[in-house]
Amino acid sequence: MTTTMRAYVLTRYGGPAAAELREVPVPTPGPNELRIRVHAAGLNPVDYKTRAGQLRVIRSYPLPIVLGNELAGIVEACGPGVTRFAPGDRVFARVDKDLMGAFAEYACVAESLVAKMPQQLDFAAAAAVPLAGLTALQGLRDELHASPGRRLFIPGGAGGVGTFALQLAKQFGAEVATTASPRGEALVRRLGADVVVDYTKQAFETVLADYDGAFDLVGGDTLTRSFAVVKRGGLVLSIAGVPEPQTALKDLGGRYGLAALFWVASAGLRVRGAFRKVRYRYLFMHPSGADLADLARRIDEGTLEVVIDRVVPFAQIGEAFAHLESGRAKGKVVVRMVD
Numbered sequence: 127m128t129t130t131m132r133a134y135v136l137t138r139y140g141g142p143a144a145a146e147l148r149e150v151p152v153p154t155p156g157p158n159e160l161r162i163r164v165h166a167a168g169l170n171p172v173d174y175k176t177r178a179g180q181l182r183v184i185r186s187y188p189l190p191i192v193l194g195n196e197l198a199g200i201v202e203a204c205g206p207g208v209t210r211f212a213p214g215d216r217v218f219a220r221v222d223k224d225l226m227g228a229f230a231e232y233a234c235v236a237e238s239l240v241a242k243m244p245q246q247l248d249f250a251a252a253a254a255v256p257l258a259g260l261t262a263l264q265g266l267r268d269e270l271h272a273s274p275g276r277r278l279f280i281p282g283g284a285g286g287v288g289t290f291a292l293q294l295a296k297q298f299g300a301e302v303a304t305t306a307s308p309r310g311e312a313l314v315r316r317l318g319a320d321v322v323v324d325y326t327k328q329a330f331e332t333v334l335a336d337y338d339g340a341f342d343l344v345g346g347d348t349l350t351r352s353f354a355v356v357k358r359g360g361l362v363l364s365i366a367g368v369p370e371p372q373t374a375l376k377d378l379g380g381r382y383g384l385a386a387l388f389w390v391a392s393a394g395l396r397v398r399g400a401f402r403k404v405r406y407r408y409l410f411m412h413p414s415g416a417d418l419a420d421l422a423r424r425i426d427e428g429t430l431e432v433v434i435d436r437v438v439p440f441a442q443i444g445e446a447f448a449h450l451e452s453g454r455a456k457g458k459v460v461v462r463m464v465d
Contacts, residue, residue, distance in 0.1 A: 128152065129151060129152055130149045130150065130151055130152060131149070131150060131151075131152050131230055131231035131232050132147055132148075132149060132230065132231050132440065132463075133147070133148065133149075133150045133192045133227075133229060133230035133231070134146070134147055134192065134193050134194065134229035134230070134440075134443050135147075135148050135150060135190045135191065135192055135193070136176070136177055136187070136189060136190060136191050136192075136193050137189060137190045138189060139177065139178060139179030139182070139189075140177070140178065140179070141177075141178070142177075142444055142447065142448065144177055144178075145177050145193060145444075147440075147441070147443070150192065150230070152231075152232050153227070153232060153233065153234040154234070155203055155204065155205035155208075155234045156205050156206075156234065157205050157206045157207045158205060158206070158207040158208060158236060158237050158238070159204075159205040159208070159234045159235060159236055159237065160201050160203070160204055160205070160208060160211055160217070160234065160235055160236075160237060160240060161201070161202045161203040161204075161205075161232055161233070161234050162197065162199040162200065162201055162202060162217060162219070162232065162233050162234075162235060162240075163199045163200045163201075163202045163231070163232055163464070164197045164198075164199040164228065164230060164231055164232060164233055164463050164464075165198055165199045165200065165249035165250075165253075165462070165463055165464040166197070166198050166199070166249040166250040166252070166253035166437070166460050166461065166462045166463060166464075167194050167196060167197045167198075167228040167229050167253050167460070167461055167463070168195075168196040168197075168228075168253045168254045168255075168256070168257060168258070168458055168459070168460050169443075169446055169447060169450050169458070169459045169460065169461065170195060170196070170257050170258065170286065170450075171366075171450070172195060172257070173193055173194065173195060173447070174447055174450070174451055176193065176226075177193065183384070183387065184369075184378065184384070185223065185224065187226070191226060191227075192226060192227045192228075192229060192230050192233075193226055193227075193228075193229045194221070194226055194227060194228025194229030194230065194233075195220060195221055195223070195226060195228055195256075195257050196218070196219065196220050196221065196228055196253060196254075196255075196256035196257045197218065197219060197221065197228040197233055197235075197253055197256075198216075198217070198218040198219075198243055198247075198249045198250075198252035198253040198255075199216075199217065199218075199233075199249065199463075199464075200214060200215065200216055200217070201213050201214060201215040201217055202232065205234075207237075208237050209237075210237060211237060211240065215242065216242065216243040216249075216252075217240050217241065217242060217243055218240070218241060218243045218252045218253065218255060218256055218418065218422075219235045219239050219240040219241070219256060219413070219415070219418070220239060220256035220257050220260055220411075220413040220414075220418070221233060221235050221239065221413065222235070222236060222239065222413065223413065229440075229443065229461070230463075231463055237415070238414075238415050239413045239414070239415050239418075240415050240418075241415045241416075241418035241419040241421075241422055242419070242422060243422065244421075244422040244425035244426050245426050246425055246426050246428075247425060247432065249462070249464070250434065250437045250460045250462055251432045251434060251460075252432075253460050254286075254432050254433075254434055254457070254458035254460050255290075255418075255421055255422075255425070255432055256413075256418060257411070258286040258287045258289075258290050258458060259290045259418070259421045259430075260411045260412075260413070260414060260417050260418065260421070261287050261290075261365060261409070261411040262287050262288075262290035262291035262294050263290070263294055263417055263420065263421060264409070264411050264412070264414075264417065265291070265341055265363055265365070265409050265411070266278075266291060266294050266295055266298060266300075266341065267294075267298070269361065269363050269407060269409060270338075270339040270341060270361060270363055272294070272295045272298035272299070272300040273298055273299050273300065274298075274299030274300070275299070275300075276298075276299070276300040276301070276338045276339070277300065277301045277302075277303075277336070277337045277338050278295055278300045278301070278302050278303070278337060278338060278339050278340070278341060279302075279303045279304070279330075279334055279337045279339070279340040279341070279352065279355050279356070280292060280295065280302055280303070280304050280319075280340070280341045280343065281304060281305045281325075281330065281340070281342060281343060281344050281348050281352065282304070282305065282342075282343040282344040282348070283302075283304030283305065283306060283310075283314040283317065283319055283322075283343075284304075284306050284307075284310035284313050284314050284456045284457070285343055285344075285455070285456075285457075286455070286457060286458045286459075287343050287365065288304065288314075288343050289313070289317055289431075289433040289457050289458075290430070291341055291343070292304060292314060292317040292318050292319055293317050293318055293429075293430055293431065294424075294430070295318075295341075296317075296318035297424070297429060297430075301320050302318060302319050302320050302321075303319065303320060303321035303322070303323065303330075303334050303337065304319045304321070304322055304323070305322070305323045305324075305325040305330050305348075306319075306322050306323075306324065306325070307324065307325065307326055308324060308326065309456075310456055311324065313433070313456060313457075317431065317433075321333075321334070329351070330351070330355065331351045331352075331354040331355055334355045335354075335355060335357075336357045337355050337356050337357065337360065338356070338357065338360050338361075339356060339360050339361045339362070339363065340352040340353075340355055340356050340360075340361075340362045340363065341363050341364075342362060342363065342364035342365070342366060342367060343364075343365060343366055344366055345364065345366030345367050346366075349362070349364050349366065349367045349395070350395070350398065353398050353399060353402050353404055353406075354402070356402070356404045357404075358402070358403040358404065359403060359404075360404050360405070361404065361405045361406075361407060362399060362404055362405070362406050362407070363407050363408075363409055364406070364407070364408050364409070365408070365409055365411075367392075367395060367406075367408055368388070368391050368392045368395060368408065369388045369391065369392065369408040369410075370388050370389070370391075370392035370395070370396060370406060370407065370408050371385040371386075371388050371389045371392075372385075372407060372408075373385075373388055373407075373408045373409070373410060374387075374388050377409065377410035377412065378410060388408075392406065392408070432457075432458070433456065433457030433458065434457050434458055434460060435449075435455040435456050435457040435458060435459050436449070436455075436459055436460070437460045437461070437462055438459070438460075438461055438462070439461070439462055440461050440462060440463045442461075443461050446459050446460075446461055
């Protein structure tokens with residue numbers, strides 16, 4: 127086996143030029159780890175935010191480091207203690223947040239974070255699932271408690287997380303409203319949206335009211351206006367806004383110093399929520415092989431569609447990021463390492 131591999135490496139914090147394709151050593155699996163021959167990897171906003179250094183207060187990486195947070199491929203080797211997988215298994219994973227490493231020809235991932243790929247998907251489609259799918263599942267199930275009779279507002283339903291969130295919310299029995307441009311309306315209606323507001327023509331807060339919760343996937347002005355849509359006692363959950371104290375205590379392992387920093391940073395949003403008697407919560411999803419297996423089951427049963435915007439060769443990963451950062455992607459952007 128070769129001893130080196132191609133990888134997309136972050137060499138410093140900054141713009142697109144801060145990361146580059148280069149040769150690095152192939153990793154060796156440790157105890158309870160799998161070495162996966164990566165066939166495809168999904169791109170996500172967290173990747174370019176990490177590259178830009180926007181998340182350094184939460185997690186500062188030793189540089190250089192291989193970027194990438196989700197992948198699909200074939201198990202190539204197993205470290206000591208692995209019991210659920212064997213070489214040749216087709217798998218997918220949201221990799222360890224502290225290690226990253228998905229944008230490479232090989233990656234080592236803890237067994238607990240890995241699941242068998244859905245049988246109905248190829249590698250590119252499977253690589254599009256882990257981060258966005260887990261974010262949608264955990265946000266709806268654990269925070270917004272999506273269930274029959276619940277009314278949820280999910281702005282940005284045509285995006286990477288949104289396409290999963292709309293479908294899962296409907297599977298949980300909730301009534302769902304979303305926003306879309308005319309170009310995205312047909313997609314979000316196909317995925318189950320009950321109400322679609324054309325954000326190019328209407329302010330959603332003038333159309334929607336008394337929802338049990340909002341799942342903000344956009345941030346900025348969309349987040350602040352979402353408070354007006356949610357009824358008293360409801361929840362505005364965001365993955366694109368400002369972290370608040372519970373983020374540090376619940377999602378990041380009880381980091382009290384960080385909780386104090388987030389208390390200050392999120393003051394404006396929390397005051398807005400208190401004024402309307404609405405809670406505000408920022409979510410960092412957690413990698414989970416068990417939750418990935420749940421998503422794989424739904425996909426194989428035909429109840430969860432994976433929406434792909436485009437798949438590009440690994441050599442063109444820079445162009446793929448430029449497209450993702452433009453905000454025009456409908457669904458997920460994926461890079462393919464193996465044809």
